[in-house]
Amino acid sequence: MRILQINKFFYRRGGAETVFFDTIQGLRKLGHEVAEFSMSDPKNLPSDYSAYFISRLPELLLAHDPASAWKIFKHLFYSKEVERKLKALILAAEPEVAQLHNVYHHLSASTFLILKKMRVPMILTAHDVFPLCPNHSLLYGETMGEKYFKNKLYNCIRYKCVNNQLLPSVAGTLEAYYYRWRKIWDMIDLFICPSRFMKDKMVEYGFPEKKMRLIANPYQSPEIIPPLGKQIVYLGRLHYEKGIKIFMAAARQLRDYDITVVGAGPEEKWVDEYIRRNNLSKVRRLGWVGGIEWKNVFAGARVVVVPSVFYENCSLSILEALSYGRIVVATNRGGNPELVIDGLTGFLARPEDPFDLARVIKQAMDLPAAEAEQMIRQGRNLVAKNHNPEQYFEKLLNVYKEAM
Secondary structure, eight states: OEEEEEOSOOSOOSHHHHHHHHHHHHHHHTTOEEEEEOBOOTTOOOOTTGGGSBOOOOOGGGOOSHHHHHHHHHHHHOOHHHHHHHHHHHHHHOOSEEEEOSOTTTTTTHHHHHHHHTTOOEEEEOOSSTTTOTTSSOEETTEEOHHHHTTOTTHHHHTTTTTTOHHHHHHHHHHHHHHHHTTHHHHOSEEEESSHHHHHHHHHTTOOGGGEEEOOOOOOOOSSOOOOOSEEEEESOOOGGGTHHHHHHHHTTOTTSOEEEEOOSTTHHHHHHHHHHTTOTTEEEEOOOOHHHHHHHHHHEEEEEEOOSSOOSSOHHHHHHHHTTOEEEEESSTTHHHHOOBTTTBEEEOTTOHHHHHHHHHHHHTOOHHHHHHHHHHHHHHHHHHOOHHHHHHHHHHHHHHHO
16 A cells, blocks of 8 residues: 655654654654655654655744744645655655644645545544644633633633633634634544544534544554552653643652653753752753653653643653553543553543642552552553554554545
8 A cells, every 4th residue: 555644843842743643653664655745854864755745834823023924824824845845756656545633833724635536545544633623722821721712712812722822822813714614624524533532622613524533543562561669750742731840740759769750842941940949859851851861760660640731642751651560640631541441551630730649659659569469450451451562553544544
């Protein structure tokens, strides 16, 4: 089968990119021809199709002058470069089907329009809630605000829902309305939802249930896992939507435990200042880690905390922690309860409640050895049963055939 994989970033940036690259690699191992369409960037991984990638486009927030901002704004709706290069790639690779991942903004609405014009069946993986809300998160400030935006896209401007800035909020709202005006969502043949939560939410917002296909993100568990460590670990992007501020507030109630905060992001300075101001002497801060250092962090962890404020879909952080035999504490929101079954595969805490989060983390840290061993076994069994890569590709290929 000839398949076109599309994502705006061609380097490992987040969960969507991990699934994107794992899908490409797995399809090629199965003998399928895979072409790639993305955006040029110095951090990109090698690609035989990089000549077809569009020029790097900065975020609207980073525009230095009105002319640059206008150019980026126009690109959201139409891009001559996308039209030219994507047409050339389709003519060269002759894909039978296209799977789109994280494509909005940078790859322009033109991506959808050209695929439709050239009659390439489209499958969109709903990695986040952009089809439902311009800010990708349904957050109002730093808290869940779904009630403000449900079927009221204009409120994104009213509440400056994109980074609390007016211009990006206006641009995002107009882009969302444009997708509806041009009926772009109607052009998608099938949607892949990585969680039942996402499937149900899409249907709740009016997307046709007959187009929804539930395929959970894949994850290959290691055969051998290290024994439980003694630390509480936050491992993820340092951004308020990921719940880092909630976690740090909980850390004030956990002074008797060793805590490691791993990751990078816009809240780095805030975290460092919070640690200093509250004299959190047992909190260790690391930046982004990989390779041996990443393995060492996991080996030292007893509890991995995922305190997200926004709706996690099918969290790779949770799959990773369950697979490596750590006890997971996550917020009871979004797709998390499908992975963390409270008391069986991990523990759930009330969202946006640092006191309840601290209480549940203490419960996890003090779990007797026999109960911890059973919970770890149940977590690894869940990943093996529901997130097996072979099962993922079998379902994915069936969706491709259905769309074709």
